[in-house]
Every structure is written in structure tokens, then in C-alpha cells.
Amino acid sequence: MRIINRRPSRFSGFFLAAIPFIAVVVVYMIASRQRLAENPADKLLPSFQSMGSAFWRMAFEPDRRSGDYLLWLDTLDSLWRLGIGMAIATALALVIGLLIGFIPHVRSALAPFVATFSLIPPITILPILFIVFGLGEAAKVALIVAGTAPVMIRSTAQAVMTIPREMIIKAETLGASVWQMLTRLVLPQTLPGLINSIRLALVPAWIFLISAEAIASTTGLGYRIFLVRRYLAMDVILPYVIWITLLAFILDRLLLVISRRAFPWFHLNGESL
Amino acid sequence: MSAPDPQVPPQVVVRNLGKSYGDTLVLERVNLEIAPNSFCTIVGASGCGKSTFLRMLLSQEAPTRGSILVDGEPLPREPTPDRGIVFQRYSVFSHLTVEDNLLLAAEFEASPAIGRLFGAARRTAMQEIEETLEKIGLAPARKRYPSQLSGGMQQRLAIAQALLKKPKILLLDEPFGALDPGIRADMHELLDQLWKELGMTVFMVTHDINEAFKLGTRMLVFDKTRHDPHAPDRYGATITYDLPLNAGAKGRAPPVSELFANPKQPLHKGTRP
Incomplete structure (x- = not known):
């Protein structure tokens, strides 16, 4: 069947939509981890933990x-x-x-x-x-x-x-x-x-x-x-x-x-x- | 012959009507007298100005020359409730349900400020459209929007809506052009019945010559009588045949091929070969 006639199911549609988001998060995590390994005080690519705690601070403290x-x-x-x-x-x-x-x-x-x-x-x-x-x-x-x-x-x-x-x-x-x-x-x-x-x-x-x-x-x-x-x-x-x-x-x-x-x-x- | 009964003054008189757009002459020298309660069908090739003629009867467009009189009075310069209209498409309001489409005329009349009725007034108006809904067979579809209706149902609604203000003249611009043949026959029946019941003058533009013969009491054929091969826009169309179609005359009508054979001389009312 030609690709233009193949439609994703509900589940695979959701999965396909999630792929780019997950990819960005994964790439970010790898890059962030690398930079932090070299310099724990690096500010450019903070870890998710530090972003989470900063967000918590802004929102609830x-x-x-x-x-x-x-x-x-x-x-x-x-x-x-x-x-x-x-x-x-x-x-x-x-x-x-x-x-x-x-x-x-x-x-x-x-x-x-x-x-x-x-x-x-x-x-x-x-x-x-x-x-x-x-x-x-x-x-x-x-x-x-x-x-x-x-x-x-x-x-x-x-x-x-x-x-x-x-x-x-x-x-x-x-x-x-x-x-x-x-x-x-x-x-x-x-x-x-x-x-x-x-x-x-x-x-x-x-x-x-x-x-x-x-x-x-x-x-x-x-x-x-x-x-x-x-x-x-x-x-x-x-x-x-x-x-x-x-x-x-x-x-x-x-x-x-x-x-x-x-x-x-x-x-x-x-x-x- | 179509010579009008001298006892009954004509309802619609068209005198030397002409219409041009810039250098393009669409209609010229259209002369016509229509008796009250006529069912006038208008046929002609595409672009022969039959729809333009109808739009001038509606005051959607102004004649370039000549005049149209209804009951001896010149036409108002804009569309008015005394002339109902059904177009081929977009005749009904797509944002209103079937019943709201039919209520609208009453709402316009009763509520100048907001054009809307509520409560008891709305219920009374609703009762008044009940019979119409039944007659056009749309009572079960009353809560639907026009785009949820079939083409035939939409046009039945459009006709019913056009008749709400009890117009003296009903104008139909290829109203059944987009419908299946079977549905079309039903529509003919409905229209014929309404015309006999309500006693109004009908002008109907159609592509379908059989429809024109079947429904009309009088058929007008629009065509060009003069051609300039170097300047096709120089001459406009006019009425080339004007056939009375009472029961006896229908049998004696000339064959279709002859009606569109481009007669060399303009034929005047009542004269045909």
C-alpha cells in the first residue's frame, strides 16, 4: 500500500507524536549530563532536578x-x-x-x-x-x-x-x-x-x-x-x-x-x- | 398565442431593457408583458443573460437602460420582501437550524431591535411554521443545520423560506440544477402545488428545457440575434421565442433544436415560425 493511504492507529498516532518530544528531552539530558560532569557549576544546561527545584521555588516559596x-x-x-x-x-x-x-x-x-x-x-x-x-x-x-x-x-x-x-x-x-x-x-x-x-x-x-x-x-x-x-x-x-x-x-x-x-x-x- | 387578456392588466412590464458591463453588452431590447399568476420559465445557452435578467427583476442589479414595472410601479432599487428568491446554492442560512431558518422572517418583523424572539412570542411563531415544516417534509429534520441536509431538502427549505413573506413574485435561479433527476421530479410537484395554492407570478431560470416545458405557462428563450465575429461582446441577447404553454400549446411547440437555432431576425412576442 502507498504510504499516503496508510493511516496510523490511535495508539501509534500518539506514539509518533511523542517521539520528537522524547527525542529533544533525551538529547538535552545527555548534553546536560556531559557538561555537568566536566563542570558541576555549569549554568548553561541545568539538570532537570535543578530546573524542578527552581520552578518549585518560584511557584511555592x-x-x-x-x-x-x-x-x-x-x-x-x-x-x-x-x-x-x-x-x-x-x-x-x-x-x-x-x-x-x-x-x-x-x-x-x-x-x-x-x-x-x-x-x-x-x-x-x-x-x-x-x-x-x-x-x-x-x-x-x-x-x-x-x-x-x-x-x-x-x-x-x-x-x-x-x-x-x-x-x-x-x-x-x-x-x-x-x-x-x-x-x-x-x-x-x-x-x-x-x-x-x-x-x-x-x-x-x-x-x-x-x-x-x-x-x-x-x-x-x-x-x-x-x-x-x-x-x-x-x-x-x-x-x-x-x-x-x-x-x-x-x-x-x-x-x-x-x-x-x-x-x-x-x-x-x-x-x- | 401569448397576447395577454386585455381584461387583465399585465403585472410585470419590461420595456426596452438593456444591460451591459463595460463594453460587454449582455442584454438588449428586452420587451415583455407578463400577466399575473404566470409561471414563466426562462431558458437559453450559458452566458445568454437569463440570470442577469432575473437579477434585475430582483433589483440585485440595475438595468443599464430601459425599465421594469411591477403593477405599474418602477421596481425599488434594492431587493424587497415582495419578491422572493431561491438561488441554486447558499439560499438558506448555514448558521441556523431548519426551524430557525423558517422563523427568521417572523423574527425580523416582530423584533426590529435584535431580530430575535423569545418565550411565548417564539412559541407562537413556531406554531405558525409548523404547517410549512410538515408540508415540505422537514419536520423530523427541524433541529438540523442546512449542511446536514440533502440537496433536495435544502432547496425545499429555501423555497419555503422564500414564500414566508408571501411575495407577489417568486424568482428561481436554476433552483434544481444541482439535484438528482428523481428528486427534481418531486421538487417540480411541490413547486407546482405551491404556485397553484398561493397565486403568485413565478420566474424560473433553468438549463433543463424539459423542466421549462413541464412547469411553465409561458417560456422565454434568450439568445443573441446578431453576431459580430470580430467583436462577440458587441451585441447582447434578447428574447428570441416567447411561447405560451397552456395545455394545447404544449403540443404545438417547435422542436428544441429549432428553439436554439439562432434565428436571423429577432422574433417578437407572439410571432413564431
Whole structure:
């Protein structure tokens, strides 16, 4: 049988998926052991034990100076910034994106502006945001919004424009007003696409969050890893990176589950990643 | 002959209608008078402008020249509830279940602010669509989404939905083009029954000449009467045959080959070889 027609069973699929992960862990362990054998004080490739104890310290032992449980404090602050930023970006995408997609005059007025704005590399306006909003929370949230909203607006508008014209005309012949079409046709047809664009926008959103925290902050996951970098504390950095990855993964899956639950009609045809 | 009964004023009057897209002339010199309660079938080769004609009847597109009058009044400039439409695809709302698709018209009418009914009002509206659901045989599938229905079921839903606002004119754009022959015969029966019951004027574009003969009381053939081999877009199509198809006339209709034989002279209403 050709290889394209051979499908892994559930068990072998799981096993195949695990192989790359296991391989990386094994390679790391070998390399780490070798370096530590030569120099027990080596900081570059810490052992799993020292990473585990560092993670335990960050999570479950109060900080000696401030008395905070740093991992949870960092996680909470970072997720708060990310959440507020994405919420504002989503709201903007909904309002502006729907109007651009549905109403030709708004499209003519705003689409070129949004397209231009979305081409500004967001990180370049970070200094401006720090000057305007100060070094507090607002600048970090504003960076996430500025970095993700334009693309989300464009993809939402695009999603509106791909609604078959036939459906919109059908709604008109059923006596719908523009507002009713927005609420009963355009919005529900666009929401699954919006959730998709949130999932995609979360990737750059994390980048902007970590960057902003690295540059000016006193808490947050990004602040922490850039802080301990000064001491070459790989035993803290690596678990933090894994933790951030895990958070990003959970958020992504959560949004997928929400989309499947809330919009079953959208997921009827075929699997989605 | 198709000369309308002088006692009954025509419902639809088309005068010197023409449509062009840029330099491409699609339709020209279309003149027509349609009596109320006619079942008008429209046939013609691909790209002959029959769907364009239907879209102009729907106000989805504006004529380049000439006019269409319904009951003596010019057509509104956008689709309105007095003209129902069934497309070949995307006629129903993919994000709504069967019953929600049928409820939508009532919800638009009763709830201008959110286009949604709840509680007792919703139950009352639901009772009103019960008979429709039974008649189109979709009562057992009421909770399903359109993509979970067969093509025939989807089109039955689309027809039922198009009739909810009791339109004076029903427009059908190749509604059964994607269906199996057996299902198509069932659909013909349903459509014929609905047309006789509801007393409306039907315009149906079809590729299937047998369907056109079977269902129509009048058949319009669209074709080009003039050809410029160096500029195929210079001349548009017009009505080349206008056949009354009452029981007696059906037997005397010219053979299909002759209908599409590109007559050299435009044939006017009521004159045929």
C-alpha cells in the first residue's frame, strides 16, 4: 500500500507524536549530563532536578525580598495584560471589521487606513507608547492592541465579505434591516472566523507582551526571564519558557473548544487544526 | 398565442431593457408583458443573460437602460420582501437550524431591535411554521443545520423560506440544477402545488428545457440575434421565442433544436415560425 493511504492507529498516532518530544528531552539530558560532569557549576544546561527545584521555588516559596509567590504573580499579571489587550483588539475587530466588511462607504473610508496602519511594525511604536502612556500597564496593553487589532480588523472584514451574497440578498427579501442583518446574519457568520483570528493573533500578542515586559516592567513572565538572564539562570528561564508555551497552548485549545461548542454548524465539514 | 387578456392588466412590464458591463453588452431590447399568476420559465445557452435578467427583476442589479414595472410601479432599487428568491446554492442560512431558518422572517418583523424572539412570542411563531415544516417534509429534520441536509431538502427549505413573506413574485435561479433527476421530479410537484395554492407570478431560470416545458405557462428563450465575429461582446441577447404553454400549446411547440437555432431576425412576442 502507498504510504499516503496508510493511516496510523490511535495508539501509534500518539506514539509518533511523542517521539520528537522524547527525542529533544533525551538529547538535552545527555548534553546536560556531559557538561555537568566536566563542570558541576555549569549554568548553561541545568539538570532537570535543578530546573524542578527552581520552578518549585518560584511557584511555592515566597520571595525572600517581597514575600510574593513569583510564578503566580508573574502569570497573573501577564495574563491580565494579554487578556485586556486581546479583549480591546477583539472589540475593535468586531465593530470596525464588521462595518468595513458590510458597508461600502465605511470600507472606502477606513480600509486603506487600517491596511496602512497594519504595516507599521508594532514594536517600533513601543517607544512612542512608553512616552505617551508612561511605563505602566497602559503602554503594554496598547502595544498588544496596536500589534494585533489591525490584522484582526482586516481578517474580520474579509470574513464578512466572503459571506455569500445570496444570503444577504435572501435576508433583504425577508425584510431585514441593516441592523438586523448585522445581528442575525453577519455577526454569527463571522464569529467563528473571529475566534480563529484571535487564535492566530495570540502568537504575536505573546511576543509584544514579553517584549514590553522585558523593556519596562516590575512583574510578568517576560520581565522575570529577562531579569534572571543577568545571572545566566537557565534553571529559571527554561521552566518559564515551557510554562509560557503551556499557557499559550491552553488558551489556543480553549478557544477551539469554545468555537466548536458555540458554532457547531461551522465545524460540521471536516476537521480543523 | 401569448397576447395577454386585455381584461387583465399585465403585472410585470419590461420595456426596452438593456444591460451591459463595460463594453460587454449582455442584454438588449428586452420587451415583455407578463400577466399575473404566470409561471414563466426562462431558458437559453450559458452566458445568454437569463440570470442577469432575473437579477434585475430582483433589483440585485440595475438595468443599464430601459425599465421594469411591477403593477405599474418602477421596481425599488434594492431587493424587497415582495419578491422572493431561491438561488441554486447558499439560499438558506448555514448558521441556523431548519426551524430557525423558517422563523427568521417572523423574527425580523416582530423584533426590529435584535431580530430575535423569545418565550411565548417564539412559541407562537413556531406554531405558525409548523404547517410549512410538515408540508415540505422537514419536520423530523427541524433541529438540523442546512449542511446536514440533502440537496433536495435544502432547496425545499429555501423555497419555503422564500414564500414566508408571501411575495407577489417568486424568482428561481436554476433552483434544481444541482439535484438528482428523481428528486427534481418531486421538487417540480411541490413547486407546482405551491404556485397553484398561493397565486403568485413565478420566474424560473433553468438549463433543463424539459423542466421549462413541464412547469411553465409561458417560456422565454434568450439568445443573441446578431453576431459580430470580430467583436462577440458587441451585441447582447434578447428574447428570441416567447411561447405560451397552456395545455394545447404544449403540443404545438417547435422542436428544441429549432428553439436554439439562432434565428436571423429577432422574433417578437407572439410571432413564431
